Amino acid sequence: MAQERKIICILCPNCCELDVSYEGKEILSIENDRCPRGLEYASEELFNPARTLITTVPIKSRNWKTVSVRTTKPVPKSRIFDVYDEVKKIRLRAPINRGDIIIENVLGFGADVIATRTVKE
Numbered sequence: 001m002a003q004e005r006k007i008i009c010i011l012c013p014n015c016c017e018l019d020v021s022y023e024g025k026e027i028l029s030i031e032n033d034r035c036p037r038g039l040e041y042a043s044e045e046l047f048n049p050a051r052t053l054i055t056t057v058p059i060k061s062r063n064w065k066t067v068s069v070r071t072t073k074p075v076p077k078s079r080i081f082d083v084y085d086e087v088k089k090i091r092l093r094a095p096i097n098r099g100d101i102i103i104e105n106v107l108g109f110g111a112d113v114i115a116t117r118t119v120k121e
């Protein structure tokens, strides 16, 4: 049986409000998409939703208590808390450079967790 869902595409500032009709793993129709990327986004969001994790981890440093980190690409939304649990285990010590890999290939999802700030000391 076909189902309907409204999805806001966030791939560009237009933020199109997509009206999507789908059945199983197939999109039957899509409306209000101003470009073909809307279909791609709706398909990912419906059938394989993923998110980039952005958080902070503790760091031993003279001036900072935490350093910001993120995944280098989205990880499955259904497993985001498992990724977060892995990140929570990390304790860093300065110096850390922006882009340093904190966890490589976290939980085998093909995404690294990297520092997004430099903390020199």
Ligand code: SF4
Residues within 6 Å of the ligand: 009, 010, 011, 012, 013, 014, 015, 016, 033, 034, 035, 036, 037, 038, 039, 041
């Ligand atoms: S459907 Fe296209 S135009 Fe609309 S928000 Fe997505 S990327 Fe932008």
